[in-house]
Amino acid sequence: MQQRRPSRRSSASTLVPAAECVSLDALADRARALNLLDGKLRHHLPDALARECRLADLRNGRLVFLATSPTWATRLRLHQATLLAEARATCGDAVRLFVVKVAALPPVPPEPARSKPLSATAASHLRSAAKTMSDPELQALYLQLASLASSDSPPEA
Template sequence: MMFSIAGQSLEFFMGADKPAKPEQSALSALKSSGLGALITHAGELADVDQTLRRSLPPALARQCRLVSWDDSRLVFHAASPVWKNKLRLHSQEVLAAAQSLGLHAREIRIKVDVGFTPNPDLMA
């Protein structure tokens, strides 16, 4: 006896010929659609952001994020003016971490982002 649920056989649900995860196939499709460079850059930005924020105290790391960089400047967003000032106090540590990654940044710009939502799980 064969059961069918929404056009899929029972064998499908039992693990026979598992398809790729939907997120993976969607990401592959986006990469091949011409958005690959943008997706790659976003991944690099996330990796550099995580690495740089590891040089900060955990409470501060949860309240800011790297939003861009170029040859000479890192740009961060902070959740409030208080966190902006605290990040400014740690700018030398962040620049040193950036140098260790091979970035040639010499300055940090920090902007207060009123829409910033800290992620409590991010650096816990």
């Protein structure tokens, strides 16, 4: 007869109330700090290598990087002394260990698309449309939008 193993379900007593968790502000601050450190450290790497790795974490004296393949991880380890020295200079002497893990890198958010400037002709049409509107709030919105036109737009007729 086979013995039944106890279930590994978490009990209610192991759940932590949301109020006791790290605040979103603290989490965002940590993410910003890691992002800045990542840029600073990868600046010391060759461009090809910098594109294939990212700083994942800095905790308990461990500097953890992610690399996209074992090959890139090996190449990153060749720069271990430089990265540790720069991390120590930035974060203090508590940084002792260098760890590289092979994993897919998180996607980098694209740069926001630059909007095309509003042409003088479009601004003129918006002003003309605003003159025909009876709703003053909507008319103000059209005029505000027309004011975003490039500085070489003709003055209102």
